[in-house]
Amino acid sequence: MPERPEIDWYDTPRYYDLVFDEDTPLEGHFLEAMVERHGRSRGRRALEPACGSGRLVVELARRGWRVTGNDLSRPMLDYARARLREEGLSARLVHGDMAELELAGRFDLAHCLVSTFKYLLSERAATRHLERVADLLVPGGLYCLGFHLTDYDNLRFDRERWVVDEGDTRVVCNIQAWPADPGRRRERMRSRMRITEAGRVHEQETHWWFRTWDARQVRRLLRREPRLELVAVHDFRYDPEVEITLEEGFDVLLVLRRRPD
Numbered sequence: 001m002p003e004r005p006e007i008d009w010y011d012t013p014r015y016y017d018l019v020f021d022e023d024t025p026l027e028g029h030f031l032e033a034m035v036e037r038h039g040r041s042r043g044r045r046a047l048e049p050a051c052g053s054g055r056l057v058v059e060l061a062r063r064g065w066r067v068t069g070n071d072l073s074r075p076m077l078d079y080a081r082a083r084l085r086e087e088g089l090s091a092r093l094v095h096g097d098m099a100e101l102e103l104a105g106r107f108d109l110a111h112c113l114v115s116t117f118k119y120l121l122s123e124r125a126a127t128r129h130l131e132r133v134a135d136l137l138v139p140g141g142l143y144c145l146g147f148h149l150t151d152y153d154n155l156r157f158d159r160e161r162w163v164v165d166e167g168d169t170r171v172v173c174n175i176q177a178w179p180a181d182p183g184r185r186r187e188r189m190r191s192r193m194r195i196t197e198a199g200r201v202h203e204q205e206t207h208w209w210f211r212t213w214d215a216r217q218v219r220r221l222l223r224r225e226p227r228l229e230l231v232a233v234h235d236f237r238y239d240p241e242v243e244i245t246l247e248e249g250f251d252v253l254l255v256l257r258r259r260p261d
């Protein structure tokens with residue numbers, strides 16, 4: 001059995017990118033469909049808080065958006081820069097905390113998908129994040145925020161598995177979530193990756209915490225930032241034609257629109 005060292009999986013951006021890149025064109029299409037349907041601003045300036053390896057930065061830049069991305073991980077930002085260079089594209093990538101979003105500019109679209117928002121572990125950080133997004137959006141601009149809601153009645157482990165092949169690399173990624181702790185509003189997460197590259201195998205493991213949210217807690221949070229109006233809810237199928245309510249599902253994608261000043 002290979003050893004399984006514990007690392008920050010964002011220190012190995014390529015493996016993250018291989019696993020999560022599959023839906024990227026679908027997400028890009030969905031974001032543009034939301035702008036078309038709900039946006040009241042026709043500019044093409046996009047902001048991605050916690051942009052990671054840049055899969056959506058690249059996707060939106062390809063689609064003609066002027067993109068700004070922010071992230072706390074320097075290896076992820078370096079990887080995103082290299083991806084942009086390879087494709088002859090450009091974007092502004094800024095190191096920093098998505099709770100504060102210390103960057104200049106105004107945006108027509110912001111988005112933060114795949115539960116990344118749950119890295120903000122306190123109510124204060126989550127509220128501050130929404131406040132900063134509202135500051136940075138133009139009136140009529142959209143914030144698409146996708147994350148998995150917690151079922152506090154679920155006492156089982158949740159597991160997801162991906163297997164991805166690219167060239168001579170295979171990545172098998174298993175993510176496990178422990179049952180939530182409703183008092184601390186935390187859920188313990190673990191990813192285990194088994195990577196085969198040119199016949200050599202290694203494994204790595206990452207542990208982290210997410211903040212938990214149910215529909216009621218999300219509605220309470222949204223009331224704290226009245227400049228953002230909830231105009232639609234979708235799910236992780238990223239189908240512009242399928243709307244749900246916040247209370248209806250666990251994989252929710254909120255479409256928030258910046259109200260006029």
Ligand SMILES: C[S@@+](CC[C@H](N)C(=O)[O-])C[C@H]1O[C@@H](n2cnc3c(N)ncnc32)[C@H](O)[C@@H]1O
Pocket residue numbers: 010020048049050051052053054055056070071072073076096097098099112113114115116119120
């Ligand atoms: C699941 S990845 C998502 C990346 C990207 N948004 C995507 O859709 O592929 C989460 C990213 O959030 C970043 N991150 C976590 N906490 C953060 C924070 N407080 N501020 C900025 N970035 C953060 C991590 O470094 C990582 O790149």
